[in-house]
Structure formats: C-alpha cells, structure tokens
Amino acid sequence: xxxxxxxxxxxxxxxxxxxxxxxxxxxxxxxxxxxxxxxxxxxxxxxxxxxxxxxxxxxxxxxxxxxxxxxxxxxxxxxxxxxxxxxxxxxxxxxxxxxxxxxxxxxxxxxxxxxxxxxxxxxxxxxxxxxxxxxxxxxxxxxxxxxxxxxxxxxxxxxxx
Numbered sequence: 001x002x003x004x005x006x007x008x009x010x011x012x013x014x015x016x017x018x019x020x021x022x023x024x025x026x027x028x029x030x031x032x033x034x035x036x037x038x039x040x041x042x043x044x045x046x047x048x049x050x051x052x053x054x055x056x057x058x059x060x061x062x063x064x065x066x067x068x069x070x071x072x073x074x075x076x077x078x079x080x081x082x083x084x085x086x087x088x089x090x091x092x093x094x095x096x097x098x099x100x101x102x103x104x105x106x107x108x109x110x111x112x113x114x115x116x117x118x119x120x121x122x123x124x125x126x127x128x129x130x131x132x133x134x135x136x137x138x139x140x141x142x143x144x145x146x147x148x149x150x151x152x153x154x155x156x157x158x159x160x161x
Contacts, residue, residue, distance in 0.1 A: 007037065009038070025041070039077075039094060042123060043078070043093045045125060046125065046128075047063070049146075050149075056080060061080050063078050067079075074111060074114075076090050079117070080117075087116065088119060089118075090108055090111050090115060092107060092108045095124065095125075100122055100127055116133075117133070119152055
C-alpha cells in the first residue's frame with residue numbers, strides 16, 4: 001500500500017474530486033483505473049482544470065498520445081486537438097517535486113517536431129507554463145496564463161465552435 005499523502009500533494013490548481021483507491025486513480029477520459037503516481041496526480045488535476053475551468057472539450061484531449069519523432073515512437077502526456085483533429089497543444093506533466101527546466105522544454109520541443117502544435121503547455125502542478133510557437137518560424141512567446149480552449153482556437157487560426 002502506497003502512502004496516499006505522498007502521491008496526492010496539494011497543487012497550485014483548483015480542488016477536484018477523484019476516485020482514488022490505495023494505488024490507483026480513475027481516469028475519466030480513458031475510462032479506466034491507472035496507477036496513481038505523483039506525475040499521474042498532476043496530470044489528472046491539470047486535465048480536470050482544463051476541462052472544468054478552461055472549457056477544453058473532453059473528446060478533444062488525448063492522454064498518452066503516441067507520436068513518431070526522429071524515427072522513434074514517443075508518448076506525449078497529452079495532446080489537445082481542434083475539431084478538425086489538428087493538434088493545438090502538447091501537454092507535458094512532471095511530478096510536483098520536480099523543477100521544470102530546460103530539459104523539460106527540450107523534451108516537449110522534440111515531441112512538437114512531429115506534431116507542429118501551436119501551443120506547448122507544461123506543468124508540475126505548482127508551476128504552469130504555456131508558450132505559443134510562432135509558426136512557421138521557430139521562435140516562441142511565453143504567456144503568463146493558460147488560455148481557455150477558444151483562445152487556443154483563435155490564436156491558431158482555427159474556427160471557434
């Protein structure tokens with residue numbers, strides 16, 4: 001039995017209720033129980049925040065999306081799509097006791113080389129980063145907030161539904 005307090009620390013996100021047992025959490029998007037790790041705790045809370053507070057459609061969030069980058073299969077923590085099923089954002093999560101650093105941004109940039117999403121969102125549950133990739137250029141701009149879903153669509157030139 002794992003120590004639930006160690007696996008479910010307080011995060012810099014609104015409180016959400018989850019189905020949790022000794023070592024699993026119910027993932028409502030994948031509709032299955034998954035191992036409750038510190039990183040999974042951050043993912044579940046941040047995804048709930050996006051869906052409940054930022055109006056991201058559940059049906060357009062894919063958890064553990066497999067992509068191919070530099071001839072290797074890789075798994076993104078999550079990808080948010082437009083209604084046309086075009087990637088809008090790659091999401092990367094780290095456990096809350098890990099600092100987000102250049103290696104984290106490099107990891108997400110490698111993923112994005114295969115996807116060309118206009119947004120990258122990274123969180124460890126305490127610190128949240130969102131940057132806009134200025135396509136077709138390779139520079140980026142950090143936002144000081146996580147945008148609502150419709151803003152992602154507007155900034156990427158997709159239609160708002």
